[in-house]
Amino acid sequence: MGALDEGHYQTEIENEVNFELGFEDQPETVAIEDAVRVLLQGLGEDVNREGIKKTPFRVAKALRQGTIGYKQKVNDIIHGALFPEAGLEGGSGQAGGVGGLVIVRDLDLFTYCESCLLPFQVKCHVGYVPSGKRVIGLSKLSRVADVFAKRLQSPQRLADEVRTALQHGIKPTGVAVVLQCSGVFEDQDADAWTDFLSLLKFRGINVDNAHPRPSDQSWCPSQSCGRPGQANSAMTNAVLSILKSLGEDPLREELVGTPSRFLKWFMNFRNSNLEMKLNSFVRSRIDTRSLSGQTGNLKDGICSELNLSFWSQCEHHLLPFQGVVHIGYHSLDGVNPVGRPLVQSVVHFYGFKLQVQERLTRQIAETVSSFLGEDIIVVVEANHTCMISRGIEKFGSNTATFAVLGRFSTDPAARAKFLQSLPDSYSAGK
Amino acid sequence: MGALDEGHYQTEIENEVNFELGFEDQPETVAIEDAVRVLLQGLGEDVNREGIKKTPFRVAKALRQGTIGYKQKVNDIIHGALFPEAGLEGGSGQAGGVGGLVIVRDLDLFTYCESCLLPFQVKCHVGYVPSGKRVIGLSKLSRVADVFAKRLQSPQRLADEVRTALQHGIKPTGVAVVLQCSGVFEDQDADAWTDFLSLLKFRGINVDNAHPRPSDQSWCPSQSCGRPGQANSAMTNAVLSILKSLGEDPLREELVGTPSRFLKWFMNFRNSNLEMKLNSFVRSRIDTRSLSGQTGNLKDGICSELNLSFWSQCEHHLLPFQGVVHIGYHSLDGVNPVGRPLVQSVVHFYGFKLQVQERLTRQIAETVSSFLGEDIIVVVEANHTCMISRGIEKFGSNTATFAVLGRFSTDPAARAKFLQSLPDSYSAGK
Structure with missing residues (x-):
């Protein structure tokens, strides 16, 4: 070493x-x-x-x-990173430092919502048309976007500030910024930027239904959970x-x-009393056996409830994490004795408190065991905001945790059968 | 603000x-x-x-x-991040801080190959089984992996060092590390880690064909380009x-x-003489019109050569960038007059020197214009190592640059027709 x-x-x-x-x-x-x-x-x-x-x-x-972006200056980033670059040597057209469109796509940004103080994640696509035989170092487009992402923001303000800063800093022929969050696209001008938008589209980014200035706040993370x-x-x-x-x-x-x-x-996420709540769940469970689409009946008496969604808050950083819970259990008649909605309620209940994913998993397993039997497997899959903030920046990562009770803790074949039944891609929160 | x-x-x-x-x-x-x-x-x-x-x-x-990982100590990262966490309160099984398997998947790591000093990117999946009623903060698994990634490494050494460090640092019942780079999987033990591997598999990660200890060095970046x-x-x-x-x-x-x-x-990437090389290209072009699979004949006389691959080296950071070049031109008879291999050779030629992507794009446009005519559009799409190293960490980002000559610079419809013909996902280097 x-x-x-x-x-x-x-x-x-x-x-x-x-x-x-x-x-x-x-x-x-x-x-x-x-x-x-x-x-x-x-x-x-x-x-x-x-x-x-x-x-x-x-x-x-x-x-x-x-929010360190408040203390950062764009000029310090751009200074020294404008490089001389020739345009076309002859003929008509645009290329290189004179008119050659540059697009940096799929920059993952992490920012805080000024409306609710919760973090949110956006994909940022930046394009500019160089002029004056100068181009900017590509990474500076990312750094400038990060300066404004690291503040309290709305998507529109973020797009405007990045665009304005690049306009002033590198004085290009044009600059465009597209932000992609919850289906909202910002700051596009379809006339001037057809090529830019075409290039985004062929990467699978559909801008046709985008709203340049959304009037609602559908992107605000606090809307998701209320x-x-x-x-x-x-x-x-x-x-x-x-x-x-x-x-x-x-x-x-x-x-x-x-x-x-x-x-x-x-x-x-306030601390609340478990016994009381569970009693009230049980009292209200009449006629709630439905939503069978994600309720599975595997062979050998193994049944499952998959993709039960949850929101929670990491107690170490007070940052949200969200995902899905998959539960397997034994049932001789292949029927969930209490119905999926009660199971979903238990998942919500344990999500809505300060948590760590390991504890959430165990608590769900112990509780559903009281009405689904002693053989239980619980898998929780989640995206943690704390894994993309604070310099960690692992945007694509996700965490799975397990709890196994009874036969599922001793019988690898039963465990394998359940794991094989899980949906093959985790989509919640992506 | x-x-x-x-x-x-x-x-x-x-x-x-x-x-x-x-x-x-x-x-x-x-x-x-x-x-x-x-x-x-x-x-x-x-x-x-x-x-x-x-x-x-x-x-x-x-x-x-x-390579700052040489100066970092795992104990400093883990210290203070081991949290008390209960196991099951009754019954048989494993959960939480006593036996509840935890997996963090899809950690993007960036490291330097000890064999050739070039950077390479891997996906890292870490699993451990807590013991002693303690769990580690999830982000610490990422931080520990980064400590060893930020050194000169081979995949096997990296996996071993991460696993050993976690074993010593958190003293779990078990720990496993899987690295995914160029199809190579490391450090798996299928008997002990069936659940771990099952969970990776249902995320689309196929470990069946993995080689625990590859004897070749297929992962080494220097093998790609020689x-x-x-x-x-x-x-x-x-x-x-x-x-x-x-x-x-x-x-x-x-x-x-x-x-x-x-x-x-x-x-x-040594600086070389353009004229001489191009002459030798032209002399050797006999009977090389082939590979028509990626040669396109759009309507209205617009033809294309798509997905011409290249390797290059960023002159600002001496770090590799690689990707594909798409070229559109006019041809009344719908035939590439010189053949795709010559066009590919021009792309290779301009790639193999110290470059910036904007200049590469312009130089290719100017050169192919001498034999494909005055109406030329060139789009270069690339992944830049400098965008994932040096604290930038924009793993998913990619950069597109344009050059347009003649009719393509003045006719938006011609440009649009070409852009629509591009493959809708950029796969090179992914």
Whole structure:
């Protein structure tokens, strides 16, 4: 492994962030930590519980790194990265540094919604037409997009800011930015950018049904998940404190409703009483055996409920994770004795709290075991926001966890039969 | 946009890297810069040319950041990220912190081949079985994998080191690492890991034909591209100096042949004389009109040669980029007058030098114009290693560039017809 000198880059390693010396003691960091403690208490959590006692610091690091774009200057990125590049030597046409369209596609960006403070992911496609016999280093298009992604944003604002910055920074003949999130496309001008859009289309990106300026907020992550919740004024003040600590003005028009939208979502994850809820589930289960499309009856008495969706929140970083749950069990008559909706309710119930995926999996297995029998297998598949934020940037990754009870823990053939029945691609949240 | 304080995170921004204060003056950095200048001169380049005069510094930054794993300690990453997590409360089985299998799939890793010093990309799947009522934060599996990816590696060594580090660091019941690169799977043990492999399989990852310990080096990037080249001893010494500057021992068994393998590949990109080469292409073109599968005859006299492959090397970072070239032209009789192989040769010729994609596109357009006529459209699509290294980490991104001559520069309908004929997914290098 060669000569190692391990002591040496210490500050670089420990970090997820550590992006500045003294980061831990800065007033903004301390203010966010204090605010997060208030929020955790508002959920009914013990802030000294082992799993979450360092959560306030982790959240402060993640939020400050995720909004570091406020401190970055586009000129510093572009400076020194404009390279001389000839155009055509003769004849009519456009190429190279004089008119040769350049498109960088499929840049994965991670940003925070200014409307609800939740993270969201977009694909960004950037095109520009060089002029003045100069081209920009390709990676700078990605870096400039990241500067604006690492702020509180809406898709429209993000597209506008990236386009404007590139226009000013590299003074091209033209520049276009397309953002792709939940089917919304931004900032296109079909007349000027036919080639650009054609090239996106032949990569399977359909822009025909795009809405240049959507009037609704269908892209906002808080729209995806909405049981109502009630927060107290201390929690509202805590969110205001976080916004200020990130360098934002909470009175900016787009941010005025952000604390209440964030808290409406956040309160979904308050600590709640298991017994009471489960009793109420059981009482309401009359005539709910339906949705058989994803209910399976494998041979040998193995039955399954697949693709039960859930939303949850990672207790280490207070970041969302979402995915699907697959459950296998034994049933001699091939019938789910309680119906799929009750099973889905159990999944939702354990999702809507501060969680880790391993615990969610175990809790679902233990609970469904009380009405689906002692032979249970649970597979949870999820995308974790914490795997694409905080410098990790593993956009395509996903996590599967298992719990096996009874026969499924001792019989590999039963386990294999269930695993073979799983849908062969995981689509939730993709 | 809120209150900005732009002066402030200066060191964080300028950086691709800037991972340590004084980085520019460190002897390792200076030594790599000197070595890169020798290599550039060995290609016949003018090291003061505008596009490459800062290349030595960019290469030093990229290489040192890309091998920063030598300075990182797994214990620093895992420390504080082992969380208490219960197992099953009753009954027999495995779940949570006692036996609940956890798999993180599809981690994109970027590493350098110890055999040839070229970068390569792998997908990494990590699984472990928790024990002792403890689980590791999911992102730490990614971080530990990155520690070992950011070194000179072979796939087998990388898989072994990640597995060993996780085994020691989290002391689980078991751990498995599967690496996926060019169809090679590593480090599987089918008896113990049936569930793990089943879960990979249902995500479309076929492990049946995997070779646990491949005897060839089919994964080595230098195998993909091999015209022989001759380097001088100063260049060999320059590569040895780079290996030492990264903290490696050039006498380590796996590294003994690395300088010659690297230089064999590197010399493909030496500066060469256009006129002579093109003459020799033309002389050798007898009876080479074939491979019509990707030769198209669109209506209205527009013909095309699609998916002409190329390899090239980015002159800003000395990192490979590869992709395909699509060429459209006019031909009244619908026949390529010189044959596809000559067109492919022109593409190869311009690929095999230090390049930027914009220039490659223009040069191909100008050259094919001399025998395919004055109406030419060229689209180049490529994956750039420099977009996934150096902290950019945009694994899915790709870049398209255009050159249009004659009628294609003035007739949007002709351009559209050609663009519509392009294959709807870009597969090269994926």
